[in-house]
Amino acid sequence: MIELFDSNDGRAVRNKTNILGFYDLVINQKKSEASVARFISPAYVQHNPLIADGPDALGRFFGQITRERARARVVVHKIIAVGDYVWAHVNFLNLFNDDPNDTGIAGVDIYKMDADGKAIEHWDTLQLVGDPRNAAPWLAPNVPRANANGMF
Template sequence: MLVLVDPRDARAIRNKDNILGMYDLMINKRSPEEAAARFMASAYIQHNPLIPDGADALGKFFGQIIKDRARARVDVHKIIAVGDYVWSHVNFLNLFNDDPEDTGIAGVDIFRMDADGKAIEHWDVLQVVGTPKSAANWYAPNVPAANSNGMF
């Protein structure tokens, strides 16, 4: 994992550690409600139109995913923290299926953190991860990848 954070910025280090802890507890350790309560501000503002505002709503959203998807997990590939902001580049695997060959959804998450180190606001962009044989296996399975660089 690539980590970019000023080692002299204690706030940024704490915020980065909290977001890494949130991903791990929420998805990999399958405790989304606990993770939302611990790492999200109760007045959490969500910019992803699939999820309502509020820490409780985020916990419930991922609670349903964890219930429905035994293989759901997240791999963090890059994380950058500066002051009150944390950016992460992740691969969400098996969020929408339980296929053991799932290549996942690449995500760039942006979190604005409050003074207590809890996420108070979130934006994301998501992209289906392809393979060398398929640029986007869900919606363009017969379109070969134009390069071999990979998503991460």
């Protein structure tokens, strides 16, 4: 994992650590409803249209996924923290299936953090990872990769 942050900026260090903790505890350890309030502000604003505002809605969303998908997990590849913002380049695996060969969804999550180090606002962009023969499954099915660079 690549981590970019100013180690002298206590706020950035705390915020990066909290987002990594959020991914691990809420998604990878599957403790969504029990743990989400530790990382998410009560005033949380969500810009992903699939999830309502507030920590309870986020906990329910990931709680349902992790109960239904034994293999659901997230891998953080890059994380950047500056002041009140954290950007994470991640691979969400098995969010919508339990296929052991799932290549997942590449995501860039952007979090605005509050003074207590909790996420108060969130934006994301998501793209299916695909495979060498099917690079963009929803956008252009069965189109082979144009390069071998990978998404991460």
